[in-house]
Amino acid sequence: xxxxxxxxxxxxxxxxKIPKTKNFxxxxxxxxxxxLICCIGQGIMDLLMLIFPTMSVExxxxxxxxxxxxVASLLTGLGIYDRIGVFAGAGSIVPITGFSNSITSPAVxxxxxxxxxxxxxxxxxxxxxxxxxxxxxxxxxxxIYLFL
Amino acid sequence: xxxxxxxxxxxxxxxxLLGQLLIIKTNITSSRILVLFVCIGAVLEGLGLYQPIIDxxxxxxxxxxxxxxxxxxxxxxxAVREQGLLxxxxxxxxxxxxxxxxxxxxxxxxxxIFNSKTKKF
Numbered sequence: 001x002x003x004x005x006x007x008x009x010x011x012x013x014x015x016x017k018i019p020k021t022k023n024f025x026x027x028x029x030x031x032x033x034x035x036l037i038c039c040i041g042q043g044i045m046d047l048l049m050l051i052f053p054t055m056s057v058e059x060x061x062x063x064x065x066x067x068x069x070x071v072a073s074l075l076t077g078l079g080i081y082d083r084i085g086v087f088a089g090a091g092s093i094v095p096i097t098g099f100s101n102s103i104t105s106p107a108v109x110x111x112x113x114x115x116x117x118x119x120x121x122x123x124x125x126x127x128x129x130x131x132x133x134x135x136x137x138x139x140x141x142x143x144i145y146l147f148l
Numbered sequence: 149x150x151x152x153x154x155x156x157x158x159x160x161x162x163x164x165l166l167g168q169l170l171i172i173k174t175n176i177t178s179s180r181i182l183v184l185f186v187c188i189g190a191v192l193e194g195l196g197l198y199q200p201i202i203d204x205x206x207x208x209x210x211x212x213x214x215x216x217x218x219x220x221x222x223x224x225x226x227a228v229r230e231q232g233l234l235x236x237x238x239x240x241x242x243x244x245x246x247x248x249x250x251x252x253x254x255x256x257x258x259x260x261i262f263n264s265k266t267k268k269f
Binding site for chain 2: 036038045064
């Protein structure tokens with residue numbers, strides 16, 4: 001059997017084994033779950049501004065983000081957030097709750113390798129690239145505005 | 149009031165739908181989606197295009213990770229106006245420090261409290 005034929009057969013085998021994601025329903029789930037998480041955020045914001053009338057929109061947004069980051073972290077610890085993620089896909093990844101989940105999840109997972117080299121080091125396996133790239137882009141934008 | 153929540157739902161859901169579309173079409177990993185969306189948010193804010201979306205849809209635009217990128221860029225831009233070159237370095241992380249610190253601290257506490265669940269799925 002020559003190599004090309006073998007590769008072709010192997011690729012067919014891989015294609016057959018890859019889990020098929022049903023395209024259309026997952027789009028709907030992602031849309032609904034993502035939209036709902038944002039609505040919960042808006043609800044917390046409105047509640048905060050109702051309780052503290054002097055609070056600015058910026059402060060309310062910052063508090064709201066901290067609250068939903070806490071809730072997502074708690075749900076990840078309890079193992080509930082991953083269950084939502086199974087059917088919601090990007091609906092649970094793209095909101096900031098997914099960022100919180102991506103930090104808490106490896107922290108809980110790697111606790112058994114020790115506090116410093118497990119928990120603390122592995123905490124940033126997903127969030128690290130996000131922060132690195134985000135900071136890099138923000139510095140580039142800052143430089144552009146500096147010379148504008 | 150109800151219209152506001154409809155806008156939040158539509159915009160927030162649409163951004164997540166774009167992410168899901170990327171997953172289906174390109175098999176991109178979730179980590180790369182986060183990186184990509186943060187960069188998009190920062191660039192949009194740099195061009196001044198993201199603030200109108202926030203004014204229109206509120207939490208629908210600030211809750212998705214795109215809003216995190218937007219905060220980084222906004223912090224950098226504002227700090228540059230006030231402090232010049234120093235602001236280039238301090239601005240981005242200052243604006244997002246609340247979110248990052250909260251995520252890190254809560255993750256640490258939760259990891260101390262909970263043990264990892266054996267995945268059943």
